[in-house]
Amino acid sequence: MTDVMDPARRLLLGACGLIGFFGLWAAISGSGLVAPTFLPGPLDVARRLVFLLTESFAGGTLLVHLWSSLQRFAAGYLLAAAVGVPLGLLMGRFRTLDDIVSPLFDGLRFIAPIAWVPFAALWFGTGFGGPVLIIFSGAFPPCLLNAYRGAKHVDPRYLEAAEMLGTPSGRIITEVLLPASVPSIIAGLRIGAGLGWQSLVGAELIVASTGVGYLMVQAQSAVSTTTVMVGMAAIGFIGVLIDVALRTIEARIHRRLGGA
């Protein structure tokens, strides 16, 4: 382990990992030992990906399905952040609210998002509302928990300084707890995005009538394993994009706070 991570070295090692993976994959699928439908090769998947960009499958091109998934994701995720972060901060500030919400929350957060599928479909339908509820249930706990922990761990000196300056309780949340908790909140938003994106696609496998998950279910019925793999690759790729975007925001905020 070196302390100083050389970026060029990291890129090289990352590329080695990817090349090794694709090489092994291509070698196994091209060896003739397995049927092409059992394990399609990387080139077949790539060709299928290009095909699906322009040709419709299961009601739309890949981009149409991705767009549909992203809309659901955005709705559920923003809802989770909009409810989770303020509620977490309020719980960190007001002991009574903490005592009321915590036991309920602690029980609910261990119920996996996929377990909500039957009721999500029953209450909100299989099109938009159901998947949104499922992604909400995946993204909400980390959003709330990290805001709560951030608020709980604010240096008490800042709270005392704010109180000494006559800051009203509501303003202490916006002027002290929120900015002091930003690193923790952003970490929660990153984890929430990951869990939300995962649970959305899982939900679409079961309840949606469009989206990447739906595309994969239809592909499975049609025994188009290359299409299933295109769906998997698209999920991974979009997940990385979401995380990179949030990491960039995180780094920018850290720089602005000067590491303080």
Next chain:
Amino acid sequence: MSSIRFDAVGKSFGGGVLTLQDINLDVADKEFVAIVGPSGCGKTTCLRMAAGFDFPTSGRVLVGNSEVTKPGPDRAVVFQQFALFPWKTVTENIELGLRNKSVARDERKARVADAVAMIGLGGYENSYPHQLSGGMQQRVAIARAYVLDPQVLLMDEPFGALDAQTRVVMQEELVRLARLNPRTVLFITHGVEEAVYLADRVAIMTRRPGRIKEIVDVKSVRIAERWDSHSRIEDVMDLESFVHLRTHIWKSLREEKAGADH
């Protein structure tokens, strides 16, 4: 009228360990009182009770004529570790107390500008605390307190975290501010010279459980010996009358420290 009165104050923290015992101390309106004492004697706890961060187990702490029940801008605190908000600029840090008081925007700007000028930080209005030296940060904390025009200033070892040179400059500036614009000040320190140089009276505390052992009158000596005719701290500290008081307090404190070693 804004005096501070500790009336038979006792304080024990969880577990019942007695920290403070029968503290009686009056800080008169516009008087500057320093409390010195060995580490852990509870002197900071005295200040925190006047600020409303902690409360006595027995007795009362009064500011003005009312008992302290919560923190408030009438009792501005300057903390040892500054406690500036790192996400706010110099201006925003100084301005928060005025915004809380709903001071109109134009007046706010004017008062913040005055405060910035007073502490000599012109040009740093939009800097963040981490971009400033320790001495500059503590000036901002002092401006943040002064801008509220508080009846009472509570200073908890405000120069303890600064290097020796910066501390001297800050001590001289505080004297200048205090003479220019007198306030009721309670000043906690373990620096005997600092206490004698700054304060009208110095209260000496015993080691735990902390009691007030002795209160030394500095002001009458300062006036009689014309300390204020010397603008530099080292000249004052060379005066025989200063050395005499300092030595007296040192000896008194030393008895406490020697006792603590057994």
